[in-house]
Structure formats: C-alpha cells, structure tokens
Amino acid sequence: MLSFATCNAARLRRDPRYDGRFFTAVKTTGIYCRPVCPAKQPLTRNVSYYPTAAAAEAAGFRPCLRCRPETAPFCPAWNGTRSTVARAVKLINDGALDQDSVVTLALRLGISSRHLARLFERHVGATPQQLAKTVRVQRAKRLLDAGDRTMTEIAFQAGFGSLRRFNAAFAELYGRSPSSLRARRTSSGLRAREDRTSMSVTT
Incomplete structure (x- = not known):
C-alpha cells in the first residue's frame, strides 16, 4: 500500500x-x-x-x-507480491466464488483456506468473499449502465445466485435498488442531452 x-x-x-x-x-x-x-x-x-x-x-x-x-483501471495491489494472490484474484474475477467455496478455491491453489485468508489480508485488504462480492457488484453496475438487459439477466450474468441476492447486495452497498440506480443514470443522461440540445438551439 x-x-x-x-x-x-x-x-x-x-x-x-x-x-x-x-x-x-x-x-x-x-x-x-x-x-x-x-x-x-x-x-x-x-x-x-x-x-x-x-x-x-x-x-x-x-x-x-x-x-x-x-x-477504475485494474488495481495493481490485487496482484500483491505473490503469484498465489494473482492466481486467486484471476479465478475470482472469472467467477470461482460465484458457486464454489473459499475452501474449494484454496484447494485449486494448493494451499489452505486459512493461508489464503492471510495472503488476502496482507495484499488485498479484504477477504476473498469480500473481493468476490465487490467483483459481482461492479460487474452488475457496468451491465446496468451499458444497456437494457432485464434485472434478472443482469443478476445472473454478474454471478449472483438469485435476484434476491442481487437486490440485497445493491441495497447494502449503495443504499438503493438496482432499478433506482438505472433510473438515476437514465435521467442524468436525458438531462445532459436536453442541455446539449438547448445549447445548440440558442447558438
């Protein structure tokens, strides 16, 4: 750090x-x-x-x-100074904890789950589960901003096991629902377009 x-x-x-x-x-x-x-x-x-x-x-x-x-660009700190951390982060980004447990992930890396937790605390500043949750929410947020997929489609594409967990994660992190975040983004975009149109008419 x-x-x-x-x-x-x-x-x-x-x-x-x-x-x-x-x-x-x-x-x-x-x-x-x-x-x-x-x-x-x-x-x-x-x-x-x-x-x-x-x-x-x-x-x-x-x-x-x-x-x-x-x-934000990929954070170099997630690579840590150990190849094990880099491998773990890549697997988590690829969805390793969307279905499987930290114990399973640790076995894939050839270490114990306790040692994996220690490495993450040292190099990432969060647990593997927290990183996986952040990755899922960030993936979902990008999908929300990118198009008109349904909430159910976004939830499963982002790696959530259910729509309920998807909604709960957003409520916990953002203090609002995914649909309200999309509405906020849409209204901001509409205002920006209206402002540009108004400026072009008056100039």
Whole structure:
C-alpha cells in the first residue's frame, strides 16, 4: 500500500497515474472514490486510503456514484507480491466464488483456506468473499449502465445466485435498488442531452 502522504498528494492533484492504485474513503460521507473524482475535495483529516475497492467496502464505505469506482483501471495491489494472490484474484474475477467455496478455491491453489485468508489480508485488504462480492457488484453496475438487459439477466450474468441476492447486495452497498440506480443514470443522461440540445438551439 502506498503511504498516506503519497496518496494524499495524488488525490489533491487528481493525478490520473494513480487511478486504480488506491481508493479514497471519506469518513464524513461514508463514500469511497477514485483519486480522479471530480467531486469537491474533502479535508485531509476526514480521509483514509485503501489499496482496493474491496478493502474500502469491507471497512463499510459505499462506492461514489460520480467517479464510479467500478470503472477504475485494474488495481495493481490485487496482484500483491505473490503469484498465489494473482492466481486467486484471476479465478475470482472469472467467477470461482460465484458457486464454489473459499475452501474449494484454496484447494485449486494448493494451499489452505486459512493461508489464503492471510495472503488476502496482507495484499488485498479484504477477504476473498469480500473481493468476490465487490467483483459481482461492479460487474452488475457496468451491465446496468451499458444497456437494457432485464434485472434478472443482469443478476445472473454478474454471478449472483438469485435476484434476491442481487437486490440485497445493491441495497447494502449503495443504499438503493438496482432499478433506482438505472433510473438515476437514465435521467442524468436525458438531462445532459436536453442541455446539449438547448445549447445548440440558442447558438
């Protein structure tokens, strides 16, 4: 994990070179952001930094709806310094924990589930289950923003075992339903198009 001073300087500059390398959690709002977030900068005393989105969520922070952490570049911290962590992360991204258990994943890697948990705590800052949950929600959020698939289609394509679990994960993380997030995105897009149309008419 980068030092607090390095992260803070990169956040204040909104330095794109650090996008995906850490996430900023704002204690006063309960939200975490990418370092390039366009929102008003919080006071330094109110922020903390995490190596991954999963780590920020494990600490109880929600994703920012403006900078959309699910679209951040792949985080190098997830690779860790061990090939085992990199292999585990790749398997989780490919859906290894959508159906199987952490014990099964650990067996595939040739280690115990306890040792896998220790590696994740050291290099990812979250458990394998938390990472898998973050991956599923991020995958679903991208599908929500990308098109007009039904909620059931999105839930299963993202790796959720049921629509109920899909809705519960979004309610827990975002504090709202997937359909309300889609409606918010749609209305924002409509307003932006109306603004562009209005500007073209008046110029």
